[in-house]
Amino acid sequence: MTGSMVSIGECMVEMAPTQDGLYSRGFAGDTFNTAWYLARLMPEGTTVDYYTAVGTDGLSDRMIAFMGDGGVGTSHIRRLSDRTVGLYMIELANGERSFIYWRGTSAAKRLASDRAALAEALVGRSLVLFSGITMAIIDAEDRDAFLSALQTARGNGATIVFDPNMRARLWPDAQTMRDTITAAASVADIVLPSFDEDQREFGDTDPQATIARYRALGVGCVVVKNGAGVVYAQDGDEMATFEPVAVKNVVDTTAAGDSFNAGFIAARLGGAGLRISIEKGSRLAAQVVQKRGALVDIAD
DSSP states (O other), rough: OOOOOEEOOEEEEEEOOTTTSSSEEEOOOOHHHHHEEEEEEESSTEEEEEEEEESSSSHHHHHHHHHHHTBBBOOOOOOOOEEEBOOOEEEEETTTEEEEEEEEBBGGTTTSOHHHHHHHHHHSSEEEEEEHHHHHHSSGHHHHHHHHHHHHHHHOOEEOOOOOOGGGGGGHHHHHHHHHHHHTTTTTEOOBBBHHHHHHHOSSSHHHHHHHHHHHHSSSEEEEETTTTTTTETTTEEEEOOOOOOSOOOOOOHHHHHHHHHHHHHHHHHHHHHHHHHHHHHHHHHTTTTTTSSSSSOOO
């Protein structure tokens, strides 16, 4: 399948630890990571763009150049002279990561403030991807308009993909997060949650309960990522499970879920069955976690 995709959210400066105790600079962010991998997986003729807001400073210039060099389109990205890009630092312990963020003046918080620019970025898209982090970082007064724009794109034929990606520290309180995640899922065709987050925030007893909750909102396809455990999914009447092969050498789990999303989307849009699409996502994530950083070279 070819077409025009856009992923929406925040790309940040990534400071990732190296083996010598220093840090290397990169650029990453959940929805951008998925776009970057999709640009490598989708067939020739598919356009994969990123929509966000950045500054007009040199670091923002380098970020946009990095995106373009990675095959991700940047023509709709907003440039704001009074803002810059956010930064995060990865801390690793036995392959598991934690993050320290500096994003107080991030331009991406205003990515939905220009309604006309957002609408233009969505025109003609076959697929639109966003996440719970996208919803958390944009200004609260822009959230309803943002979801309305996605609903319009959906009515015009776009498939809407949502990863709930819940980060409690980004929200004023847990109820606001749950209400917004629920509203966002309600405009999506595909939802890609992680069971540990949905269990913690919504009290789901098992992955099947997570599927049922999102399906009750009208979501057609729900794929519940489960770390190294069994993935459960339902798309319409089709149901599937998949147990990933254990990864013996986990180096850095950054972007494990983001890369899974890309592998799943690329396979599903290419006509693969539900279980095979899950397998493709899991295999891509397994490659990614064996290297440092969010964006790594992958095998075909």
